Amino acid sequence: MSDVVAVVVTHNGREYVERALESLRDVETVVVDNASTDGTPGLVRERFPEATVVEQENRGLAAGWNAGVRAAPDAQYYLFLNADAWLVGDALARLVAFADAHPRAAYVGPRLKYPDGRLQRSVRGFPTLWRLATEYLFLRKLAPRSHFLNGYYGAGFAHDRVHEAEWLMGAAFLARREAIDDVGPADEAFFLFGEETDWCKRFRDAGWTVVFVPDAEVVHVLGAAHGGRMYRELVGAHLRWLAKHRGVPYAERARLLLAWSLALRGLAFRGERGRTYAETSRWLRSGDVPALLAR
Numbered sequence: 001m002s003d004v005v006a007v008v009v010t011h012n013g014r015e016y017v018e019r020a021l022e023s024l025r026d027v028e029t030v031v032v033d034n035a036s037t038d039g040t041p042g043l044v045r046e047r048f049p050e051a052t053v054v055e056q057e058n059r060g061l062a063a064g065w066n067a068g069v070r071a072a073p074d075a076q077y078y079l080f081l082n083a084d085a086w087l088v089g090d091a092l093a094r095l096v097a098f099a100d101a102h103p104r105a106a107y108v109g110p111r112l113k114y115p116d117g118r119l120q121r122s123v124r125g126f127p128t129l130w131r132l133a134t135e136y137l138f139l140r141k142l143a144p145r146s147h148f149l150n151g152y153y154g155a156g157f158a159h160d161r162v163h164e165a166e167w168l169m170g171a172a173f174l175a176r177r178e179a180i181d182d183v184g185p186a187d188e189a190f191f192l193f194g195e196e197t198d199w200c201k202r203f204r205d206a207g208w209t210v211v212f213v214p215d216a217e218v219v220h221v222l223g224a225a226h227g228g229r230m231y232r233e234l235v236g237a238h239l240r241w242l243a244k245h246r247g248v249p250y251a252e253r254a255r256l257l258l259a260w261s262l263a264l265r266g267l268a269f270r271g272e273r274g275r276t277y278a279e280t281s282r283w284l285r286s287g288d289v290p291a292l293l294a295r
Contacts, residue, residue: 017043
């Protein structure tokens with residue numbers, strides 16, 4: 001196999017990280033711990049002494065990825081794997097074989113599955129005002145296989161064939177060091193959410209490709225690290241990405257769209273879910289995009 005280093009970023013990931021690292025037993029691995037308080041670094045050192053452990057303050061996922069790359073600067077490829085995900089069989093070998101055969105592939109993503117075996121849809125389209133409207137106003141549910149109404153979620157793509165994508169969920173992906181050197185490290189302004197979307201945009205803008213490879217499979221718990229408690233961070237990542245790649249005026253229009261669509265959701269849903277929507281809507285209406293992103 002070509003020179004591959006796995007990078008696993010953890011933050012209070014003790015419950016799942018053993019499974020992730022067991023699937024990497026024969027792979028050089030760097031575990032970047034973002035200030036866990038649950039004993040994750042000690043567990044990793046005890047159970048996986050062959051892994052390199054880097055401990056740092058919690059500056060987010062992108063900062064963790066970058067720390068992992070710095071700890072192993074000579075790799076040809078990096079496998080970025082969430083702490084709540086694990087490889088199935090020879091998934092890594094399949095990703096590397098594809099990358100070896102396609103030298104312009106910068107970011108190669110596997111087929112993701114939930115622990116119960118269900119498909120986890122990971123092919124995505126870059127955010128636009130229209131795509132955000134179809135998502136946050138539930139318009140995509142009218143025609144989930146339509147690119148017009150469901151471009152954000154890959155137009156219902158079946159996830160059963162090799163497919164060049166705009167971006168892929170970052171729970172597990174193989175990145176080429178040459179491409180990272182070309183476009184620069186992950187943007188640490190993204191704390192959680194949006195960092196892989198930004199990297200994919202920068203790769204594609206520089207002439208590299210982002211490719212979904214379904215014969216490599218990874219199980220992903222989804223949300224184990226944050227438990228759905230960082231909804232504002234998710235919405236803010238949309239604004240940060242749009243401000244960076246489409247300009248602040250465009251992001252400002254998106255802020256208004258998101259604010260009022262979430263206000264409607266807050267009225268339509270009861271309980272904690274409705275409160276989360278309403279609170280996020282109020283946050284979006286509390287300032288313009290530069291002010292919100294500076295907080």
